[in-house]
Amino acid sequence: MNELVEKVAGPTYYWLTVKAVRDETPAAKSFVLVPERREEALFRYRPGQFLTFRIPHENGQIMRSYSLSSAACNEPHMTICVKRVDEGRGSNWLNDHVTAGTRIEATQPAGRFVLSDGDAPLLLIAGGSGITPCISLIKQALIESDRNVKLVYANKNEASVIYRETLDGLANRFADQFTYQRWHDDARGFLTAEDIGAEAVGWEAADIYICGPEPLMDMAENTLAAQLGQEKTILTERFVSPDDEAANPAPVAGFAASPCSFRLTLDGEDYEVPYRPEQTLLEAATTAGIDVPSSCTEGHCGTCMAWLRSGEVSMASTKALSKRNIERGLVLACQSRPATDAPIWLDFDF
Numbered sequence: 001m002n003e004l005v006e007k008v009a010g011p012t013y014y015w016l017t018v019k020a021v022r023d024e025t026p027a028a029k030s031f032v033l034v035p036e037r038r039e040e041a042l043f044r045y046r047p048g049q050f051l052t053f054r055i056p057h058e059n060g061q062i063m064r065s066y067s068l069s070s071a072a073c074n075e076p077h078m079t080i081c082v083k084r085v086d087e088g089r090g091s092n093w094l095n096d097h098v099t100a101g102t103r104i105e106a107t108q109p110a111g112r113f114v115l116s117d118g119d120a121p122l123l124l125i126a127g128g129s130g131i132t133p134c135i136s137l138i139k140q141a142l143i144e145s146d147r148n149v150k151l152v153y154a155n156k157n158e159a160s161v162i163y164r165e166t167l168d169g170l171a172n173r174f175a176d177q178f179t180y181q182r183w184h185d186d187a188r189g190f191l192t193a194e195d196i197g198a199e200a201v202g203w204e205a206a207d208i209y210i211c212g213p214e215p216l217m218d219m220a221e222n223t224l225a226a227q228l229g230q231e232k233t234i235l236t237e238r239f240v241s242p243d244d245e246a247a248n249p250a251p252v253a254g255f256a257a258s259p260c261s262f263r264l265t266l267d268g269e270d271y272e273v274p275y276r277p278e279q280t281l282l283e284a285a286t287t288a289g290i291d292v293p294s295s296c297t298e299g300h301c302g303t304c305m306a307w308l309r310s311g312e313v314s315m316a317s318t319k320a321l322s323k324r325n326i327e328r329g330l331v332l333a334c335q336s337r338p339a340t341d342a343p344i345w346l347d348f349d350f
């Protein structure tokens with residue numbers, strides 16, 4: 001077991017300056033972001049990761065996570081793309097108020113929706129603004145490897161396709177390596193499970209990435225797990241917010257318990273983490289000085305997802321987890337408190 005040092009819990013925010021703003025579609029803008037020079041090293045990122053922003057709001061501040069669409073291999077600055085959402089407090093504030101020169105607070109890059117090791121092909125299913133982390137992965141894979149890549153990208157219509165020119169350019173430049181299937185609902189109807197299943201034929205060995213609207217993600221994840229095997233690694237990226245009622249299932253109820261400690265596994269190391277009443281498992285781990293993956297700390301981003309190998313927890317919110325995640329025993333550490341006295345073992349190396 002490792003020696004633990006107590007420290008204060010909670011994410012750290014840094015100032016970024018918006019260097020440029022670009023219209024991508026009538027409803028989506030890209031924002032190019034630059035950290036303070038002395039903090040540049042803190043903002044090195046892996047393709048597919050995201051930043052959590054602290055956004056001014058009439059009731060104080062709200063936290064929102066947005067994926068990076070840039071790839072460090074060919075772009076000097078971080079870029080996010082944000083699409084307007086009905087009643088979306090964070091996305092609409094960014095679209096309405098942020099211009100070149102605006103300063104905005106964000107956490108360091110985080111997230112597990114990153115390129116897998118090895119040379120397996122990649123199959124990506126994206127919908128709408130879900131293209132944002134996917135295009136980052138695609139650029140990196142095409143420019144820096146020989147991996148074959150297939151993208152199925154669904155949108156309402158031609159006008160709502162984000163990064164259309166970039167994707168067309170990649171399809172031309174990497175014609176032998178990149179298969180690009182654009183899907184417009186107004187011409188072909190919504191993507192169905194049969195369509196997804198057909199697109200995956202011949203890509204059984206691929207690593208799977210899915211990002212988009214909740215119903216598309218659930219359908220694609222369930223279809224591909226059933227077709228390619230439940231053990232298949234399928235990475236999904238879902239950001240939800242209090243604005244998003246549909247993605248807000250009831251919290252998992254449970255009886256609150258207060259063990260003295262719990263077991264935690266991270267990067268091959270085992271820790272016995274002291275636990276105080278009322279703490280979340282993430283707060284206990286952070287207080288103990290363990291640098292577990294986390295970002296929003298509010299149950300929106302899924303970064304703190306871990307496998308509950310034993311014990312039971314009560315989660316204040318499960319909205320960043322898919323049904324399949326929950327069935328596999330995954331929990332959000334930032335939302336979890338012990339529910340019974342059964343010994344808890346939380347594994348981040350799942």
Ligand code: FES
Nearest residue numbers: 295297299302334
């Ligand atoms: S840190 Fe974002 S969901 Fe837990």
